[in-house]
Amino acid sequence: MGSAGGRKSGGTREERAERGIPEATVARLPVYLRALTALSDHDVTTASSEDLAVWAGVNSAKLRKDLSYLGTYGTRGVGYDVNYLRYQIAREIGLTQDWSVVIVGIGNLGLALANYSGFASRGFRVAALLDNDERRIGEQVGDLRISPLDDLFELVRSGQVSIGVIATPAAAAQGVCDKLVAAGVSSILNFAPTLLSVPDHVDVRKVDLSIELQILAFHEQRKAAGLAELKVDVG
Amino acid sequence: MGSAGGRKSGGTREERAERGIPEATVARLPVYLRALTALSDHDVTTASSEDLAVWAGVNSAKLRKDLSYLGTYGTRGVGYDVNYLRYQIAREIGLTQDWSVVIVGIGNLGLALANYSGFASRGFRVAALLDNDERRIGEQVGDLRISPLDDLFELVRSGQVSIGVIATPAAAAQGVCDKLVAAGVSSILNFAPTLLSVPDHVDVRKVDLSIELQILAFHEQRKAAGLAELKVDVG
DNA sequence: CATTGTGAAGTGATTCACAGCA
């Protein structure tokens, strides 16, 4: 099996999986990590794929297949060692190192992100808060001060910033994105409701609140339509 | 084609598609809507699937197939009428009616959401802001006041609230979710980093900032590893 | 002997490629 190669035996641990983890699996690894952390907090030391799957909200076959892309970390007849597996997943995601994040656009959302404790707790360090509005520059937010956008180059070079978060209005987002890319940032999380153009080597993930609401509205409408139809049928 | 039925001719407009739009397509409809709005703002009246696809950031075959689930809204040899298609998609999503939203948990994130103009601009009306913290209750935010969580029942019944947004800490989220469901809300947007259990008829969508960052970190790590390998290979 | 790890089958989404139509 495995999407690359078909080498069956003799592989060292390093060779075993290490290429081509499906994107859908990658997106679930953080969920498994959170489930494992919860189990660990509850002093659970061993968990079956079924236990873990319940905590993660997926089915157990999927969970086992996902884990099989990382390596062979379970014990047949027993299950998985919670802390060992947790470490392996954290390592796979890259959370054994710290990642520095710049937040650009310190409006309501940018402020909320700057204060969000979930970043720090998972190895993401907010290294700087940038904004273009001269009136905001110098303002203290937590233990950081808002800096002008042009500090970006210096920050990236000195501070090893590797992830940029865009929380500006839509109209400013592409310009900010271009500056991030020019400064050498190759991973961007975009909260602005607009499509960003970037070179191939740059990864963009998008979080769009109004799209999420629209998807909910679509389904809600379908449910309502279903009920209405039922009423008509019945009388 | 079409996942239900196979009736080929004689269908009225109402019968034509109306069942089983693939989930992946549903998730893109808001993107197309935004692209069409942008084109309309630029006074473009007609667009080919290729034009639209560029604005939406997808490939044109996918866009055409997606639109084909809604009906036959294009003209061969010409393209799509921007405003007509925009209306049809808005109608399909359910944006020809207004949707009322309650935001629960008025911390930094809840405040940002309460002030987010992108909601109002797309037919989502923030009907109420709820929090459990007595010190916050009565506080003015925009033109709303923060109310206690227990107002939920009354609000849902009187105000036709149909979407609940959870912006509480993780520990409070399931309790809030249960109250929303008990009050009759069947669409929930969850920002708390936790898995919610809900009955089958309730839709939950999840926005998880730290998961998004972790996915970026995974790919960033892979890129870095690739570079390192290259360096070793070259010398 | 309970549970993993995984081939094989099944399901769903994307892309191709072109017939059909304005």
Added chain:
DNA sequence: TGCTGTGAATCACTTCACAATG
């Protein structure tokens, strides 16, 4: 002629079901 709409082919992901095994 140029572009849509869509079967058919492909690709990706999920689920099944069971042999392998600590």
